[in-house]
Amino acid sequence: MFNEAEWQYQISATFFIGVIVPTLFYCYKRYVSTSANRYNKLEAPVKLNLPIPDEAKAHWKGKRLYAPNLSVRVVDEPNVIQCYCPATGQSLGAFPATTRDEMDEQIEKASIAQKEWKQSSFSLRRKLLHSLNRYIIDHQDEIARIACRDSGKTRLDASMGEIMVTLEKLNWIVANGEKALRPSQRPGPSNLLIGMMKNGEVRYEPLGVVSAIVSWNYPFHNLMGPIIAALFTGNAIIVKCSEQVVWSSQWFVHFVRTVLKQLSIPEDLVQLCYCFPEDADYFTSHPGIDHITFIGSKQVAHHVVASASKQLTPCVVELGGKDSVIVLDDVKDLNALSSVIMRGTFQSAGQNCIGIERVICLPQSYGKLVEIFTERVGKLRIGSDIDQLDEIDMGAMVSNNRFDKLQQLIEDAVSKGAKLIHGGKPYQHPNYPQGHYFEPTLIVDVDETMDIFNEEVFGPVLTMIKAEDVEHAIELSNATEYGLGNSVFGRNFNECNEIANRLDSGNVAINDFATFYVAQLPFGGIKKSGYGKFGGEEGLTGLCVAKSIVMDKPLLRMLGIATAIPPPLDYPIKNDKKAWGFVSALNSAGYDNRFWKVLKSIKKLAKGG
Numbered sequence: 001m002f003n004e005a006e007w008q009y010q011i012s013a014t015f016f017i018g019v020i021v022p023t024l025f026y027c028y029k030r031y032v033s034t035s036a037n038r039y040n041k042l043e044a045p046v047k048l049n050l051p052i053p054d055e056a057k058a059h060w061k062g063k064r065l066y067a068p069n070l071s072v073r074v075v076d077e078p079n080v081i082q083c084y085c086p087a088t089g090q091s092l093g094a095f096p097a098t099t100r101d102e103m104d105e106q107i108e109k110a111s112i113a114q115k116e117w118k119q120s121s122f123s124l125r126r127k128l129l130h131s132l133n134r135y136i137i138d139h140q141d142e143i144a145r146i147a148c149r150d151s152g153k154t155r156l157d158a159s160m161g162e163i164m165v166t167l168e169k170l171n172w173i174v175a176n177g178e179k180a181l182r183p184s185q186r187p188g189p190s191n192l193l194i195g196m197m198k199n200g201e202v203r204y205e206p207l208g209v210v211s212a213i214v215s216w217n218y219p220f221h222n223l224m225g226p227i228i229a230a231l232f233t234g235n236a237i238i239v240k241c242s243e244q245v246v247w248s249s250q251w252f253v254h255f256v257r258t259v260l261k262q263l264s265i266p267e268d269l270v271q272l273c274y275c276f277p278e279d280a281d282y283f284t285s286h287p288g289i290d291h292i293t294f295i296g297s298k299q300v301a302h303h304v305v306a307s308a309s310k311q312l313t314p315c316v317v318e319l320g321g322k323d324s325v326i327v328l329d330d331v332k333d334l335n336a337l338s339s340v341i342m343r344g345t346f347q348s349a350g351q352n353c354i355g356i357e358r359v360i361c362l363p364q365s366y367g368k369l370v371e372i373f374t375e376r377v378g379k380l381r382i383g384s385d386i387d388q389l390d391e392i393d394m395g396a397m398v399s400n401n402r403f404d405k406l407q408q409l410i411e412d413a414v415s416k417g418a419k420l421i422h423g424g425k426p427y428q429h430p431n432y433p434q435g436h437y438f439e440p441t442l443i444v445d446v447d448e449t450m451d452i453f454n455e456e457v458f459g460p461v462l463t464m465i466k467a468e469d470v471e472h473a474i475e476l477s478n479a480t481e482y483g484l485g486n487s488v489f490g491r492n493f494n495e496c497n498e499i500a501n502r503l504d505s506g507n508v509a510i511n512d513f514a515t516f517y518v519a520q521l522p523f524g525g526i527k528k529s530g531y532g533k534f535g536g537e538e539g540l541t542g543l544c545v546a547k548s549i550v551m552d553k554p555l556l557r558m559l560g561i562a563t564a565i566p567p568p569l570d571y572p573i574k575n576d577k578k579a580w581g582f583v584s585a586l587n588s589a590g591y592d593n594r595f596w597k598v599l600k601s602i603k604k605l606a607k608g609g
Contacts, residue, residue, distance in 0.1 A: 040123070042123055042127065043123055043126045043127040043130055044127070044130065045127070045130040045131040045133065045134035045135075046127075046131045046259070046262045046263060048131065048134075048135045048258060048259060048262060050135070050139075050254075050255060050258055052139070052142040052143075052145070052146060052251075053146065053251055055085075055090075055092055055149050055247070056142060056145035056146045056148075056149050056386075057145070058145075058386070060090075062085070062088075062090035062091055062092070063090060063091045064088065064089045064090050064091070064434060065082075065084050065089050065090070065091050065434065066089070066434065069400070070084055070086075070089060070400070070434060070436075072243045072244060074094060077094075078276075079096055079097045079099075079276075080094050080095070080096055080097065081094065081095045081096075081097055081243050081246050081274060081276075082094050083095060083150070083245075083246050083247040085149050085150070085152065085384075086151065086152035086244075086396045086397065086398050086399060086435065086436045087148075087152035087383070087384035087387070087395055087396040087432060087435045087436075087437075088384055088387060088432045088434065088435055089432060089433075089434025089435060092149065092150065092247040093247060095246050095247070095250070095274065097243075097274060097275045097276055097279065098273045098274055098275045098279075099275075099279075100279060100282050102273075103238075103273055103275075103279075103282065103283055103286065104286075104288075106238055106271040106273060107209055107238060107271075107286060107288035107289065108288070109268040109271065110209045110236035110237070110238060110268055110269060110270075110271050111208065111209050111236065111288060112266075112268065113236055113266035113267075113268035113269045114206070114208055114209055114234075114235060114236035114269065116266060117231075117234060117235075117236065117265065117266065117269055118205075118206045118234040118235075120234065120265075122177070122178040122181075124263070124265070125177075125231065125232050125234075126174050126177075126178075127263065128231060128232075128259065128260070128263055128265065129170050129173060129174050129228065129232065130174065131259050131262070131263065132170060132224075132228070132256070132259055133167060133170040133171060133174075135255070135259070136163060136166060136167060136170075137167065140159065140163055141155070143158075143162070143163060143220060144158035144159055144162065144163060145158075145386050146220070146248050146251055146252070147162050147218075147219050147220045147248060148384075148385075148386045148395070149247075149248065149386065150219050150244075150245045150247050150248035150249075151216065151217070151218075151219055151244075151245060151248070151348070151395075151398055152349070152384070152395045152396030152397060152398055152435070152436060153348045153349065153395040153396075154385045154392055154393070154394065154395045155385055155386060156385075157347050157348045157395065158220070160347070161218055161221065161347060161348055161352075162218055162219075162220040162221045163220070163221075164518070165221050165225075165517065165518055166220065166221045166224045166225065166228075168518055168520065169224075169225055169228055169229075169520065169535075170228060172520040172536075173228060173229070173232050173540070176520075176537070177232050177540060180536075180537040180540050180541065181204045181233065181540055181541065181544070182204075183201045183202065183203045183204070183549075184201060184202040184203075184204075185199075185200075185201050186200040186201055186202060187200065188200040188550070189590075190590075190591075191586075191590030191591060192589060192590045192591075192598065193586065193589055193590050193602075193605075194590060195590075196553075197552060197553060197556060197563055198550055198551065198552065198553065198563075199550070199551050199552070199553050199554075200548070200549070200550050201548075201549050202546050202547065202548055202549070203546075203547045203549055204233075204540075204541050204544035204545070204546060204547075205234075205544055205545045205547055206233050206234035206235045206543070206544060206545075207235055207290040207291050207543055207544060207545060208235060208236070208290040209235065209236045209237070209238065209288055209289060209290055210226075210230050210235045210236070210237050210238075210289070210290055210291040210292075210293070210543055211237065211238045211239070211240060211283070211284075211289045211291065211292050211293070212226030212227075212230075212237060212238075212239050212240070212292075212293045212294075212295075213240045213280075213284070213292060213293070213294045213295070213296065213304060214226065214239065214240070214241060214242070214293075214295045214296075215242055215295045215296045215353075216241075216242035216244035216245045216398050217348060217351040217352065217353070217398065218348070219241070219242075219245040219248045219249060219252070220248070220252055222295060223239055223241060223249055223252050223253070224252065224256075225534070225535075226239065226293055226534075227239065227253075227256055227270055229534065229539055229540060229543060230543060231269060231270070232540065233540055233543045233544055235290075235543055236268070236269045236270070236271075237269070237270055237271070238271045238272075238273055238283075238289070239253065239270070239271070239272050239273065240273045240274065240275070240280070240283060241272060241273075241274050242274075243274060243275075243276065244398050244399060245398075246274045249272055249274070250272065253270060253271075253272040256270050257270055277300075277303075280303070280304075280307075281303065281307045284303075284304050284307040284308050284313075285307040285308065285310040285311055285313075286311070287311050289308075289311070289313055290313070290314075291313065291314050291315075291316075291542075291543060292304065292308050292313055292314070292315045292316070293315075293316045293318075293534055294315060294316070294317050294318065295318045295353070296319065297319060297320060298319045298320060298528055301317050301319055301530065304317070305317065315532065316524065316530075316531070316532030316533065316534055316542065317530035317531055317532060318353065318484075318523070318524055318525065318529070318530045318532075318534070319353075319482075319484075319525065319528065319529050319530040320353060320456040320458065320482060320484070320528075320529065321353055321354055321355075321357065321456065321482050321483075321484030321485060321525060321529050322357045322358060322454070322455075322456055322480040322481075322482040322484075323354055323355065323356060323357050323358070323482075323484055323485045323486055323487075323505075324356075324357070324358040324359075324360050324476070324477040324486050324487070325341060325344070325356050325358070325359050325360065325486070325487045325488075325489065325513070326360050326361075326467075326473045326474070326477060326486070326487070326488045326489065326499060327359065327360065327361040327362065327365045327366075327369065327489050327490075328362055328365065328470070328473075328488075328489060328490030328491075328492075328495070328496070329362040329363070329364040329365050330490050330491040330492060331365055331489050331490060331491065332491055334365060334368050334369055334372060335372060337369075337489055338369060338372045338373060338376065340512075340513050341356055341359055341369075341373075341462070341513075342373075342376060342377075342462075343513070344356035344487075344513045344514065345460070345461070345462045346380065346393070346394050346440055346460050346462070348395070349394055349395055349396065349397045349438065349459065349460045350397075350457065350458065350459045350460035350461060351397060351398065351458055351459065352458075353484060354484055354485040354507070354514045354517060355458075356462075356487075356513065357456065357457055357463065358446075358453065358463050358465055358476075358477075359462065359463060359464050359465065360465045360466075360467050360473050360476050360477055361464065361465070361466060361467065361473075362467055362469065362470070362473065363466060363467075363468070366464070366466045366467075369464070370421075370444050370464055373421075373442050373462060373464070374421050374422075374442065377421070377422045377423070377440050377441075377442040377462060378421075378422045378442075380393040380394055380440040381393045381394070382394050382395075382396075382427055382429065382437050382439070382440070383395070383429060383431070383432070383437075384396065384432060384435070387431075387432075388431070393440075394440055394460060396432075396435045396436045396437050397436045397437070397438055397459065397460075398436065399436055400426065400436045402458065402459060403426050403436075403438060406438060406457065406459045406461065407424065407425060407426075408451075409451050409452040409455060409457060409461075410424045410441065410443060410452065410461070412450060412451045412452065413443055413446055413450040413451070413452045413453075414443075416447075416449055416450050417445060417447070418443050418444065418445050418446045418447075418450060418452075419443065419444050419445050420441070420442075420443050421442040421443065421444060422439070422440060422441060422442040423438075423439035423440050423441030423442065423460070423461070424439065424441050424443070425438075425439055426438050426439070427439045438459055438460055439460070440460045440462075441459075441460060441461040441462065442461075442462045442464070443461065443462070443463055443464070444464040445464070445466070446463050446464060446465050447465065448476065448479055453465070453479075453480070454479075454480050454481070456482065470495070470499065473499075474499060474502050474503065477503055477504075478502075478503065478504045481527055481528040482525070482527060482528055482529045483504045483505040483506060483525050483526035483527035483528075483529045484505055484506060484507065484525035484529035484530075485505055485506065485507040485508065485509070485514060485516065485517075485525070486500075486503045486505045486507070486508050486509075487508070487509045487510075487512065487513050487514070488500055488503075488508065488509075488510050488511070489511055490511070493510070493511075496510045496511065497510060504526065504527065505525065505526060505529075506523070506524050506525040506526050506529065506533075507521070507523060507524075507525075517535070520535055520536045521535060521536050522534070522535055522536045522537070522538035522539060523535035523536070523539070566582060566608075567608065568581075568582040568608055568609045569582060569583070578608065578609045579609065580609075581604065581609040582604075582605065582608065582609030583609075585601040585602075585604040585605050585609060586601070586605060588600075588601035589601035589602050589605060
């Protein structure tokens with residue numbers, strides 16, 4: 001047995017060998033592989049001095065709105081969008097909705113700017129991304145405050161869900177984007193004879209003017225992600241933000257356009273549109289839009305896709321989810337896992353498309369986790385951490401328009417046998433009575449007969465479901481119409497991996513939560529969670545025309561040899577029998593696997609059929 005000193009030495013040595021050394025090696029490798037890009041003077045970031053709005057500063061005292069039901073709609077002003085902080089009810093100003101004529105003008109300006117931008121070098125595009133990256137890193141607190149003021153979330157939620165993932169996208173594209181967009185060499189024809197003469201490749205060219213219709217739950221990242229991908233691929237972009245977050249979206253687009261101006265790149269490449277649903281169809285069916293990325297609800301997606309079909313505009317559609325976490329009975333540390341589940345459920349007040357909507361546990365894990373959550377959920381503190389000195393765990397929801405629905409889902413579950421342990425109703429904050437707060441909720445013993453099992457909650461509700469065994473857990477996970485993301489936790493990797501293969505979803509994390517999104521893998525769902533992918537290589541090439549090019553091989557070009565129509569096949573056909581013999585021999589020589597048949601066919605071809 002080791003004494004205490006020996007034990008500490010063993011721990012230290014293991015940590016050094018297992019963690020420190022690999023980390024240093026990884027950092028060195030990353031430095032070597034990216035130093036040319038990072039420190040190339042031509043790609044060095046520009047300095048930017050851009051003050052943040054007063055509303056995002058500490059101790060801001062804005063006018064509170066006291067309407068019975070706060071809304072982005074303004075009575076007697078149907079074309080004006082009222083912006084306000086959902087955590088405090090403070091006004092953030094009123095903005096005239098983008099008119100149809102203004103949409104036409106924005107798309108026209110973007111199209112003109114894109115014709116110049118599509119010729120830009122990858123070096124300049126990386127310089128742009130470096131500049132965005134540098135400003136975001138140096139102004140994390142300010143950017144988080146802007147996102148929080150418009151969405152009601154906490155600064156920590158903004159840092160993890162808005163800033164970190166945006167920085168990851170910027171740096172991943174800087175390191176890998178050009179490689180993903182290089183012409184892709186293809187094998188060429190499988191025909192033995194034609195393949196000896198022809199090369200094939202796919203070239204990725206920008207589509208033109210693309211658009212992103214993004215949801216309000218992550219006002220910074222949901223806006224910046226499509227902009228970053230569009231600009232790096234040589235496109236212009238029109239972002240249609242939600243009416244709920246016009247105030248912050250205005251500033252974020254101003255930030256991007258300021259960087260563009262600093263680099264002498266046309267500012268018109270990036271445009272911002274915001275309107276009410278009655279004018280949205282005009283935007284989505286506009287002939288000047290070459291691609292639409294839609295992030296939102298299934299109900300709205302039906303309108304977007306139907307409208308886009310009028311111009312045959314391609315769409316990527318990322319909708320809601322009913323993501324599950326499957327917890328096996330051999331999980332080593334349920335306390336640590338409970339922290340992951342808490343973050344996945346209550347971050348941004350549960351308003352996450354890949355948030356944890358269902359915790360499906362095997363029997364032994366179930367009881368222990370219920371005990372842990374019963375203690376932890378009740379301790380969560382609600383409020384606005386950019387206004388309060390107190391420690392805050394969870395912020396406001398962006399609106400109260402789903403409060404009735406949340407209560408209906410919870411009441412339905414309780415009426416069918418579920419147990420409500422914590423929460424279940426709106427919360428009136430003593431300092432911010434106009435804020436849109438809903439109590440952190442824990443509900444257990446949920447089953448598939450309850451509406452909350454099947455319908456997306458999109459709120460701060462932790463739902464616990466007991467599975468009989470692994471087969472039952474997989475069955476429960478796959479039992480909804482959604483298929484966006486899932487997680488599997490267990491000690492046996494092979495078992496977890498097999499479960500991941502059987503889950504009906506576009507993304508799965510093994511012993512982790514939602515890291516498939518951070519990892520810049522292609523992101524998207526199946527079933528009613530949408531179709532198409534954004535993120536990673538596929539996200540970049542999806543914003544391009546995949547142009548197929550076939551050409552003679554270099555040696556043939558160098559020798560001046562070009563392919564031509566063989567005389568037996570030249571119009572007008574001189575001898576039909578001979579022409580048929582030539583073509584059939586060509587097929588046999590190219591595709592027959594029998595050596596003697598190939599030789600015989602080549603001999604026939606040499607004779608002209």
